[in-house]
Amino acid sequence: MTAPLHEARSTGRRRALPDTQQGMRRRNLARVMHAVRAEGPLSRAAVASRIGLTRAAVSTLVDELVRAGLLEELGPERPGRVGRPGSALAVSGRGPAGIGAEIGVDHLAVCAVDLTGATRARAIRQGANRGRSPEPVIAELTGLIRQVVSEAENEGLWPAGLAVAVPGLVARDARTVVRAPNLDWHDIDLGALLPADLAPTVDNEANFGALAELWLGEGEGAGAGAGAGEGEGRPRDFLHVSAEIGIGAALVVDGGLLRGARGFAGELGHVPVRPDGPACVCGGRGCLEQYAGEEAVLRAAGLEPGRDRVGVLAGRAAEGDENVRHALRDAGSALGIALTGAVNLLDPESVVLGGELSGLAPWLLPSLRDELARRTAGPACPVSVSRLGPEGPLLGAAHSVVRAVLDDPAAYAGRP
Template identity: 65%
Template sequence: MHSVATRGEISRAAVAAEIGLTRATVSTLVDELLTAGLLVELGARRPGTVGRPGTALALNDNGPAGIGAEVGVDHLAVCAVDLRGTVRVRAEVEAHNREQDRPPGEVLRELTGLIGEVEAEAEALGLRPAGRTVAVPGLVGRDRRTVLRAPNLGWENIAVPLPAAVENEANLGALAELWLGGHETAAAVTDFIHVSAEIGIGAALIIDGHLFRGARGFAGELGHVPVHPNGPRCSCGARGCLEQYAGEQAVLRAAGIPPQRQGALKALHTAAADGDPAALKALAAAGQALGIALSGAVNLLDPQAVVLGGPLAELAPWLRPAVERELRRRVTDRQWPPEALLVSRLGRDGVLLGAAYSTVRAVLDDPQAYAFDSA
């Protein structure tokens, strides 16, 4: 499946040559995947100037779909992607999801309804939902069903009753970057720190092409790395966390834009593009704090790259100079190049795409298991 996904169109003979199996074995496997609706045959394709034409295989655009959902502090979003990772259906609503505004159960009921709407639209397009993943801004238990702590939502030990896997949003943003190639370089990047920010700041570590979770599954909490130990108190209970200097609300307040204002981030972007001094100063200070925290992570992990994702990607023109400056000052390996600070092309869609594509990825990794389950 990965051979077909990577190449787009490929013959059975080419698959056999690529993965080192006999043509007869590949033909049997392909027939099973065609029957399961994972692949389609496109007709004869001549491989070159000589030889008989081969039948090209491709992923089925109307096959399994991955359903991704996102619980943000101020929104809910759901999408369906096909086997290629193309978004086929999407829905998003503004919502006040902090526990002080409404209970978690009410949030999850609304999310369930939104998932149902997206799945119905996907099925009308001929897609078959193969699974669901829900992204949350917090720590998730090993059972992948419990939100242990999400400070910006005010959630603690909340069981998600949906038939879905639950995953930290930063992890899913990083996986989307890895799988869908969102970074701005043609080179293969398989070791990187992915950092994104909304109300909070999350990071995730990709090492040798795999997500690093840590001993208890909580790796990547960059937003709670202290950059000024005696600074303001954070929602986590500590003082001077990065989130208090480079989180969305902190930057908006410093720029003179009320965080509760509708379209506040768009207003910040516009103000910075117009050269507003307060906005530029706020973003430069956020970039400095972010660079201080990231330099410690780079010194510790020595990644190929650091990727700015989520809303940080949209604000990168004004954040990046200060981040680069701090990295140059503080990273001990003077050979670590500034061009290794990358900006994601996925932007704020990365988390939702990662959630949806994680289900698709499971199908691509083990298509026979999916074919057996769907038989």
């Protein structure tokens, strides 16, 4: 099952299938799954109308998906419809589930998401991971993964795959962490340390956060620039900023990730905003993280790092603490300067602020928007705040596995 999951990781788009009769059947199975997932419950006739196939063809496909446990029949449609009522179809809440995991600088998290998109199990461990070697961190993460898988199995689910979000550069092999400065990890083959039976894949946390925004999000205050995406109000072209201790970004273009030649696109936190500024863990100077990362904002506000950093900053700012508000204004300005270069170069439809710092948006956005408006060559780029916040990377990881199942259900039919 590695191939479907890897395709979902590497493109953020539906998996390309061979242009053969078998490939066409698999594509049509995927079309049925996506139609029912997006608009269900639906009858066979309604599915046929939406995807442009005959009722007979759709009925054959539906029967195959029901037998595989991927769709379920809910009984006759509601009364009042003309003609013989059909049986309503829905995506099954049992069967394959996506397992998502996140390695943060100060936490580990795991969740299981079923095909309906519901989170069915979750586990989290708070504790510093910076400076620890990967082996004990992954051992702890594996314990959480096994716990979540066990809870999911008790509800009639089985793991279709595992996707892991990490705060660093990940090679195109979807397993090697080339560099994670805030963890002090370099050239680590995480794929070799993760549970092989779950077909693990690894990606940058900002990429998974952007995919979660594409599939699930609906940013606040997006304005006229936000176009429709997977659902109403979800843009398909945007720059997603995932900001906490580190700051990453991911560019979504026409519903897919723009990764760059080596897969390293989006390192916004290491864009210099003041070239003569303080040294950064990446080896550069004056990087954005030195002005807008959580720890930098705490230093500027004269506060000590703690467990609930964002909560402390938000509370002090709401109370009118001028030192905190000044630090947040400066952080917003630094974000605006860094984003100006990205906006001028890439011309995204909108910018979405996610991650932990999205909780500080009321105090960050005014100066951020001012810098963008003052420095952007073209019209002002709308800036919105992700409703997913810090949950984005973890949910994006789990949903990437779910999307792989929806994109090629024939590869996941029944228990492996």
